Amino acid sequence: MPFCSNCGREMPQEALYCPECGERATDFTVAQSDMSPSHFNSGMTATSQPYTTVPTEDSGFPLSSPPPDSGKRRSGRRGYVLLVIAALAVLLVGVTFETGMLNSGAGTAAVNTPSTPLTGQQLYSAYSANQSLAITSYTNKTLYIQDALDFGVVHDFGSNEYYSDVASGSVVLIWSNPSQVGQLFAGAIVLAKCSVEGLQTSQSAGNGIALYLQGCDLISVQNQASLSSAPSAPVANL
Secondary structure (H helix, E strand, O other): OEEOOOOOOEOOOOOOEOOOOOOEHHHOEEOOOOOOHHHHOOOOOOOOOOOOOOOOOOOOOOOOOOOOOHHHHHHHHHHHHHHHHHHHHHHHHHHHHHHHHHHHHHOOOEOOOOOOOEOHHHHHHHHHHOHHHHHHHOOOOEEEEEEEEOOOOEEEOOOOEEEEEEOOOOEEEEEOOHHHHHHOOOOOEEEEEEEEEEEEEEOOOOOEEEEEEEEEEEEEEEOHHHHHHOOOOOOOOO
16 A cells, blocks of 8 residues: 655555645555566566676685586596597507518519519629629519529538529529429429529539529429420510
């Protein structure tokens, strides 16, 4: 119920003027409020956000702190990243090692093919004519050689190696697989894949200089008659 602000008399709810002093009802005070809570929020829209106070160190309110497990989550993520990096590093080292092993086992590419083999005389003549050029072209490289054996095969008990001579002892073939030497005999035409070691002193060549071929792998063997009846294979130019 409103009261007159001038004389203090209680006024009817719908009165426009005070019946005691004639004061306007707009000046009356309200003894008790019948306003709903919506009147207090009349200045806020439906989309308005409530006012909040951001606490600071000087406001007296405690500053917000991260959840107690946030540090654990960060350290967990960091540990996961380090684990992934370590796994990638191990994988890279493994691939590098495997590649190196494969490359070391594969050896260098051959300077010719089985269809274009060189004879012992051609190889030895290349070193005799221009040793520096021959070393660059053949030494420590793999090639195919085809020639007739001076004798079958000899077992050197000192080195436990099996070897044969071609071109009258000027070229020495050292066999890598002892199981193949049973196929070798004097005069046999052999096709072998070898690695050129280079010129060395050879007892089989009468203490002369011979061209050594290491790690020879026997590709084929045939006698003189079968070779003479077959078409001759092209020989690579030196």
